[in-house]
Amino acid sequence: MGSIDSYIFRTTLTSFAVVMASLTGVIWITQALRGIDLMTSQGQTILTFLGLTGLAVPVLILVIAPIALMIAVAHTLNRLATDSEIIVMNAAGLSPLRLFRPFVYATLVVSAIVILIGAYIAPDGLRRIARWDSEITADVLANVLQPGRFAQLEQNLTIRVRERQPGGLLVGVFIDDRRDPNDRVSIIADHGTVLKNSEGSFLVLEDGHLERFQAGQQEPALVAFSRYAFDMSKFSRARDVAYGIREHYLWELMWPDPNDPLLKQLPTQFRSEMHDRLLAPIYPFFFAAVTFAFLGLARTTRQSRNFSMIGAVLCAFVVRLAGFALSVIANQTPYVAGLQYLLLVIAIAVSVWLIRRNVVIEPPARLVDALNALTASLSRLVRRPMPA
Structure with a gap:
């Protein structure tokens, strides 16, 4: 040159x-x-x-x-x-x-x-x-639980967080769990944090009260706790990712897999x-x-x-x-x-x-x-x- x-x-x-x-x-x-x-x-x-x-x-x-x-x-x-x-x-x-x-x-x-x-x-x-x-x-606590709103995760499970503070601290947590018709649980906690480990995802609540209504009982059972773990693993599972056409590499487009469902659907x-x-x-x-x-x-x-x-x-x-x-x-x-x-x-x-x-x-x-x-x-x- x-x-x-x-x-x-x-x-x-x-x-x-x-x-x-x-x-x-x-x-x-x-x-x-x-x-x-x-x-x-x-x-x-x-x-x-x-x-x-x-x-x-x-x-x-x-x-x-x-x-x-x-x-x-x-x-x-x-x-x-x-x-x-x-x-x-x-x-x-x-x-x-x-x-x-x-x-x-x-x-x-x-x-x-x-x-x-x-x-x-x-x-x-x-x-x-x-x-x-x-x-x-898939992260319910980041995507669904909005401060000041009642989030209905299931038909009979409602959670509300009053405020989200820096560091992942959730202030003013309310949980109403009516999934079991014979055992209704209401929880009010001063604050809570998220804990994720090999066993799943948990909402760790601190300084609160748990009110349990059991079938056949006239009075609810009221329990004060300093620390309580509420299982959220069911709502924090990532869904299977299905790649679209634009996510395929060039060689996958030139020599596609005959069993690719997307190829069969949109050839x-x-x-x-x-x-x-x-x-x-x-x-x-x-x-x-x-x-x-x-x-x-x-x-x-x-x-x-x-x-x-x-x-x-x-x-x-x-x-x-x-x-x-x-x-x-x-x-x-x-x-x-x-x-x-x-x-x-x-x-x-x-x-x-x-x-x-x-x-x-x-x-x-x-x-x-x-x-x-x-x-x-x-x-x-x-x-x-x-x-x-």
Whole structure:
């Protein structure tokens, strides 16, 4: 790799890393705010909150990476054009296709990252989220018992906690257990804590009273206790985690287990997800090629690059939107998946052809004249004095 290639390669990847981190951070914050109830209402720690939301970041990267690469390529080309470096390299005999080569190297790096994330990292993160969510949901004391509310765990079992304090201390615990029709138990305790061990989960109550109503007895039995363990194991068992299609690794989608119940239930969606994973590393090449086709060719400083930038964004948006539409249709019609590959091949081929033929994409003259006339009219309208 020569000095020019190395310079463009480093600049593009540096810009990509900055844009990628910025976009991912903004979107991650918006998504993470939806799960803030993990700390406020379910009593989870900040580490649990960050862990659950952080595991979803690889999924965001799969969508953001091509866009971040497009912005990085546009930034690099705009920097080269501002310093007239593209014109100098073109005058020195460097063809547009040759100038496009370091951008291809950068795209290969981005594509490799997308392949790794799509094949293993993203589905593994979703699996961890599913397991973690199962454990949190199964934790009754964190998920069901809300301070100040009566929680009916079973038809004849009601528990209320007045307040939850730091350190897992539950203040003002009330339990009404009527599961046994011949033995009704009511418990009031000053405070309690959760104890989990190999024998199960227990709500350890301290400084309280237990009132037992037994069938055939006229008066209840009242017992004061300093420490009492109420068995909660039945309500703290994690459910079996069933992984969805997105939680499958790429090789599981390509060579699925014939006995997989999800494959038998949704065979078309199974294949559609596989094609989406295989297409993900191809999209960066299209985004880089279409951006270079609009912005990478030598032009004078009088030629506006605004139209070229808008044109590149519109083309990328149309092709990506068409890809999403075909992906949705492929969930019901398997052969449509082949059209997604054809769409990208044609889009990349047209972009490379424009680069090779050194075709500068400019707006039509009539459109430019109309825009200039509109701008002039607006300028005169702004400068017109207001009537007294």
